[in-house]
Amino acid sequence: MERKFESDVQLIKYEVLREVARGAMNGNLKEKIDEIPYIIDPGPEPRTRCCIYKEREITKERIKLAMGGNKENKNIVEVIDVACDKCPINRFFVTEACRGCLAHRCSEACPRGAIYHVSGRSYIDQNKCIECGRCKEACPYNAIADVMRPCRRACLPGAISMDENKKATINNDKCIQCGACVIQCPFGAIMDKSFIVDVINILNESKHNDELHVYAAIAPAIASQFTYANIEQVVSGIKKLGFYDVVEVALGADMVSLHEAKEFSETVGEKKVVTTSCCPAFVNYIRKYYPQLANNISNTVSPMIAISRLIKHIDPYAKVVFIGPCIAKKAEAMEEELKRDIDYVLTFEEIAAMIDAAGIDLESCEEVPLNNASYYGRIFARSGGVTESVAHIIETKNIDIEFRPVYCDGLKECDKALKLAKVNRLEGNFIEGMACQGGCISGPASLHHAPKDKTEVDKYGKLALEENVDSSLRVFKIEDINLDRK
Amino acid sequence: MVINVCVGSACHLKGSYNIISKFEDLIKEYGLDDKVVVKAAFCLGQCTKAVSVKIDDGPISSVNEDNIIDFFKANVLKEA
Numbered sequence A: 001m002e003r004k005f006e007s008d009v010q011l012i013k014y015e016v017l018r019e020v021a022r023g024a025m026n027g028n029l030k031e032k033i034d035e036i037p038y039i040i041d042p043g044p045e046p047r048t049r050c051c052i053y054k055e056r057e058i059t060k061e062r063i064k065l066a067m068g069g070n071k072e073n074k075n076i077v078e079v080i081d082v083a084c085d086k087c088p089i090n091r092f093f094v095t096e097a098c099r100g101c102l103a104h105r106c107s108e109a110c111p112r113g114a115i116y117h118v119s120g121r122s123y124i125d126q127n128k129c130i131e132c133g134r135c136k137e138a139c140p141y142n143a144i145a146d147v148m149r150p151c152r153r154a155c156l157p158g159a160i161s162m163d164e165n166k167k168a169t170i171n172n173d174k175c176i177q178c179g180a181c182v183i184q185c186p187f188g189a190i191m192d193k194s195f196i197v198d199v200i201n202i203l204n205e206s207k208h209n210d211e212l213h214v215y216a217a218i219a220p221a222i223a224s225q226f227t228y229a230n231i232e233q234v235v236s237g238i239k240k241l242g243f244y245d246v247v248e249v250a251l252g253a254d255m256v257s258l259h260e261a262k263e264f265s266e267t268v269g270e271k272k273v274v275t276t277s278c279c280p281a282f283v284n285y286i287r288k289y290y291p292q293l294a295n296n297i298s299n300t301v302s303p304m305i306a307i308s309r310l311i312k313h314i315d316p317y318a319k320v321v322f323i324g325p326c327i328a329k330k331a332e333a334m335e336e337e338l339k340r341d342i343d344y345v346l347t348f349e350e351i352a353a354m355i356d357a358a359g360i361d362l363e364s365c366e367e368v369p370l371n372n373a374s375y376y377g378r379i380f381a382r383s384g385g386v387t388e389s390v391a392h393i394i395e396t397k398n399i400d401i402e403f404r405p406v407y408c409d410g411l412k413e414c415d416k417a418l419k420l421a422k423v424n425r426l427e428g429n430f431i432e433g434m435a436c437q438g439g440c441i442s443g444p445a446s447l448h449h450a451p452k453d454k455t456e457v458d459k460y461g462k463l464a465l466e467e468n469v470d471s472s473l474r475v476f477k478i479e480d481i482n483l484d485r486k
Numbered sequence B: 001m002v003i004n005v006c007v008g009s010a011c012h013l014k015g016s017y018n019i020i021s022k023f024e025d026l027i028k029e030y031g032l033d034d035k036v037v038v039k040a041a042f043c044l045g046q047c048t049k050a051v052s053v054k055i056d057d058g059p060i061s062s063v064n065e066d067n068i069i070d071f072f073k074a075n076v077l078k079e080a
Helices: A008-026 A036-040 A052-066 A105-109 A134-138 A150-154 A180-184 A196-207 A220-224 A231-240 A249-271 A280-289 A291-296 A303-314 A328-332 A348-357 A375-381 A385-396 A411-422 A453-462 A469-473 B009-013 B016-029 B068-077
Strands: A077-079 A092-094 A115-118 A121-124 A144-146 A160-162 A168-170 A190-192 A213-218 A245-248 A318-324 A344-347 A405-409 A430-434 B002-006 B037-041 B052-055 B060-062
Touching: A008 A036, A008 A052, A008 A196, A008 A348, A036 A052, A052 A190, A077 A168, A092 A121, A105 A115, A105 A134, A134 A144, A150 A160, A150 A180, A180 A190, A196 A213, A196 A318, A196 A344, A196 A348, A213 A231, A213 A249, A213 A303, A220 A231, A220 A249, A220 A375, A220 A453, A231 A245, A231 A348, A245 A249, A245 A303, A249 A303, A249 A375, A249 A385, A249 A469, A280 A291, A280 A328, A280 A411, A280 A430, A291 A411, A303 A318, A303 A328, A303 B037, A318 A348, A328 A344, A344 A348, A375 A385, A375 A453, A375 A469, A385 A405, A385 A430, A385 A469, A405 A411, A411 A430, B002 B009, B002 B016, B009 B016, B016 B037, B016 B068, B052 B068
Parallel strands: A213 A245, A213 A318, A318 A344, A405 A430, B002 B037
Antiparallel strands: A077 A190, A092 A144, A115 A121, A160 A168, B002 B052, B052 B060
């Protein structure tokens, strides 16, 4: 079946990943690398750009990122300079809709006198404009357009600016690596680095090495991803790629909720407010913008790290590859203190590209079950899930503690709660923070974004064989596994 | 001696969690606590043999609630 993509940006990224994966699988990536731009942009007519040569040039840059990108740049997100050239430089301008009215509400509203009128039309003096947007609000004809660059608009921390060549540039000190700009750039000029080649190499190696078991740990957001096949077929496809076993990250989430509830009850008295630590972009945001609250971040590891430690505890030959909707997870995996826990991070986009590169037809795959976690671990994939799970543990374990959660859906809400927490005005003692609005299911490397994704996660949660955290974890000696970040 | 019981999804669905607790009960019943441990393992690679059980580095056997006692007697009691 033909894959459906949300946009040509997603499609082109997928095609590059697929061709790079194919080369790595066949062991001839080096020889084939120059051919890939011709496969993706066969010409003679360009698909999206001014000419076929430029398109191929951009594809070459995408290939570099698909193969790991610039190793000197520690940021997992990179701007493809040559692809970034279409956005207007100025944010506000007066459109044709301007009637040249008498009232001149626009210039009346402008605090800098930046608006002038020539032959019955208003114009903005861009040297004076401070981008406050009051003229746009004031115009009765809606004639003033706000064309802020989508990457800048997407970047709440304000890490993106224009360089002297008018290209977007990311300030790594400000960037929280959430990946919002990656999905928001309409030209696909910002992309995340991929470890797809490393993963394929290690899978190849494991074929001849009995002491190397590569596990795929799948994030619960999978529930809303592969609309053209069911999850059991996806699992089967992933196994066919050479993974030793496929395990639910939601089982790690079960471990996290148990540990988180315990830690919360022990530390909230002293800390007053504790925040979650599952979302790495949220954790980065606190560290960079609310350093005074850094000690309030839960010391519990994320579900990715928890499941990885469990797998490695059980199987000393294990290497673990996390597969999810998240770009920030790639950065989390590179953190000094967590580097040994998780080996690689792939996205749903990348695993789909690998499955197709290997010629695996998901729809005809047999169904292989994926069922270890409980409902509570699975709903971590959506906003409010962590809170619900921790509340469940506190209630069922009769932990005597007042639990007043504030759940923040998206970075904007996180910022509001953190602002209040900073000045001790937060109406609550537990902050659930998710950088992506809707939670992980809206992640920037999801294949599928839709309002009904949340329902899919809940539905998937209810299919869990194990009813609650205690039952899903009952065969593991969880007390032997360290679930502290440090 | 280590009894590895697969808790990979296929075996889990066939009741591997119960197999683990059954083994633990049997070990207690026969007083083998210091000689035998039961461990959860991820996929042992033979999903059709659910629930897959492997003693130390031995072959993989298929164990279910009906044959677990015979299996225990033949493979654990005799050896331990």
